[in-house]
Amino acid sequence: MKILVIIRQTPDTEAKIQANSTQNGIETSNIKWILNPFDEIAVEEAVQIKEKSASEVIILTVGSERSLEALRTALAMGGDSAIHITDDSFADMDSYALSKVIASKIKSIGDVDLILSGKKWIDEESGQVAIQIAEELGIPQATLATKIDLDEANKSVKVQSEIEGGQRIVELKLPALITCERGLNEPRYASLPGIMKAKKKPLEEVKMDSIDVGELGLTKESLGNAGSRLKVDSIEIPVIKRTLTILKGGKSDMVQADEVKKASEELARLLREEAKII
Amino acid sequence: MGEIWVLVDTSQGVIRNVTYEVLTAARKLKEKNGATIAAVYVGDEAGSIEGDLSKYGAEKIYKIENPTLKDFNASAHAHALAETIKKHNPDIILAGNTLQNQDFLPRVASRTSAGLSFDAIDIDINSSSTLQVKRYRYSGKSISTISYHDVKPMIATLRPNAFKPVENQTSAEVINESIDVPAENNMKVLETKIIPKERPELTEADKIVSGGRGMANGDNFKLIFDIADSIGAAAGASRAAVDSGFVPYEMQVGQTGKVVSPNLYVAVGISGSVQHYAGMGSSTIIVAINKDPDAPIFQKCDYGICGDLFEVIPALTEEFKNLS
Numbered sequence: 001m002k003i004l005v006i007i008r009q010t011p012d013t014e015a016k017i018q019a020n021s022t023q024n025g026i027e028t029s030n031i032k033w034i035l036n037p038f039d040e041i042a043v044e045e046a047v048q049i050k051e052k053s054a055s056e057v058i059i060l061t062v063g064s065e066r067s068l069e070a071l072r073t074a075l076a077m078g079g080d081s082a083i084h085i086t087d088d089s090f091a092d093m094d095s096y097a098l099s100k101v102i103a104s105k106i107k108s109i110g111d112v113d114l115i116l117s118g119k120k121w122i123d124e125e126s127g128q129v130a131i132q133i134a135e136e137l138g139i140p141q142a143t144l145a146t147k148i149d150l151d152e153a154n155k156s157v158k159v160q161s162e163i164e165g166g167q168r169i170v171e172l173k174l175p176a177l178i179t180c181e182r183g184l185n186e187p188r189y190a191s192l193p194g195i196m197k198a199k200k201k202p203l204e205e206v207k208m209d210s211i212d213v214g215e216l217g218l219t220k221e222s223l224g225n226a227g228s229r230l231k232v233d234s235i236e237i238p239v240i241k242r243t244l245t246i247l248k249g250g251k252s253d254m255v256q257a258d259e260v261k262k263a264s265e266e267l268a269r270l271l272r273e274e275a276k277i278i
Numbered sequence: 279m280g281e282i283w284v285l286v287d288t289s290q291g292v293i294r295n296v297t298y299e300v301l302t303a304a305r306k307l308k309e310k311n312g313a314t315i316a317a318v319y320v321g322d323e324a325g326s327i328e329g330d331l332s333k334y335g336a337e338k339i340y341k342i343e344n345p346t347l348k349d350f351n352a353s354a355h356a357h358a359l360a361e362t363i364k365k366h367n368p369d370i371i372l373a374g375n376t377l378q379n380q381d382f383l384p385r386v387a388s389r390t391s392a393g394l395s396f397d398a399i400d401i402d403i404n405s406s407s408t409l410q411v412k413r414y415r416y417s418g419k420s421i422s423t424i425s426y427h428d429v430k431p432m433i434a435t436l437r438p439n440a441f442k443p444v445e446n447q448t449s450a451e452v453i454n455e456s457i458d459v460p461a462e463n464n465m466k467v468l469e470t471k472i473i474p475k476e477r478p479e480l481t482e483a484d485k486i487v488s489g490g491r492g493m494a495n496g497d498n499f500k501l502i503f504d505i506a507d508s509i510g511a512a513a514g515a516s517r518a519a520v521d522s523g524f525v526p527y528e529m530q531v532g533q534t535g536k537v538v539s540p541n542l543y544v545a546v547g548i549s550g551s552v553q554h555y556a557g558m559g560s561s562t563i564i565v566a567i568n569k570d571p572d573a574p575i576f577q578k579c580d581y582g583i584c585g586d587l588f589e590v591i592p593a594l595t596e597e598f599k600n601l602s
Binding site for chain 2: 011013014015016017019026037038094095096099122123124125126127128129131132134135136139140141142143144158162163164165166167168169170171172173176181182183228229230231232233234235236237238240242243244245246247248249253254255256257259260261263264265267268270271272275277278
């Protein structure tokens, strides 16, 4: 089995986000970057499959020099090799072009049986690129997987997923793409020996000039921000003014047992009469 | 001017509320550019949906019906919609940000070389009649204004609850589209389980009550369910409560859980971490119940009680019951 995991480096979930000086991007200097938490689940799943059956796990990302760190993390978790598609002109590429570039690289690797990725990027709040890659490759997909059962002999995979109002199980013929939801597994921490080994694992760097963009129906100009179908005009950090009406106790901050009824009455009244919400 | 399409979302044959929200949002664009609003159904059998759709301003209804579209399959649905798009060339396609739409619209975008963005909280068109959306990025931490450039169709999904549905009776012309949908043999649905929900879906709920680490264990979530039921709210949880195994992941609200924006969000025993706030910070009214006066949630809520949740919640549940 050849398994490919598509990952992305994202700001840490606890990172404080601020707009940059041109107000159309975020200030990146003080941010701690991590492997996208949902992609971490995808890496874990690939490594677990490898531990059960002889498989090769390839990690792929598109991103700046900085995103090498996320690749190293995935390798330390148990990936075998990595592909880093990195070129300054790729910055702000839209999902349409991005999925074509990644799909063309996957085709050139050849014989990939299973592609895994997180259900969404926590920075862009979207999982569209993975699905567009499946479309470009002409392979089936299952998204939001909470259980994956591979049947190597039959070249198929059963996937349990969340759907609106319930869940369903689908069977996909390989090759297929699956996006991973929390609950699928508990990602491991990279061990120290794992981190040491990761440094020696093969890493291929792919620049734009090695990609035949014409063949993808794109032009060099259409890659990156200039040709993007969607452009960010501005970013604002929402500040919602909150009333901050906090009911406290008479003697201490905490409402005491004999004050609970009065406080609850008052809160219910505020929600009904002031906020008009109940 | 061309057409604005609104995808019809149904659940067990009934049109979901988010469709009416999206129709209302589409009318806002129509006021600016005079486009025709068309509702588009993709599935096995539309039934008589035209009455409900025209009540919210649909002037045309495309019914793309095919028995092979019974079980949702992203490739088949994408094929059916993309072929119809190529035939009629709509300028803008809007849909609810439902799981199903997030699942197949990326394929439609690839097939039609479209621009696509998810989860808009507001939409507009600028002078050159291109679509502009506002959406959260970095979870609730930033709002980006994004414009489409030299691309058609322009596809966007809208966050449930972001637009209030308003009726506007029209009469709608029904157009039946027959599309050949090739049978997909590389994907098969083995089992679909609709789990009857005792409470509203988190992502579409108007009111939500969530419990956090302060709940101490899973059994105590009965308090959350009881107070939620007293006001018809959905029940959620913080990451800490899910990680501690109190409740399943489906209930998690936050950056790595569900992103919600109800009119009322009640946080019970939740300290209010950055990652939790990222998932519910756009709620209209936030109420916090916490015994720690220094909990960060008290700096970003509208109302709160500083007290023991095990005393406050039963008392508050009684008050809510008395009100309704």
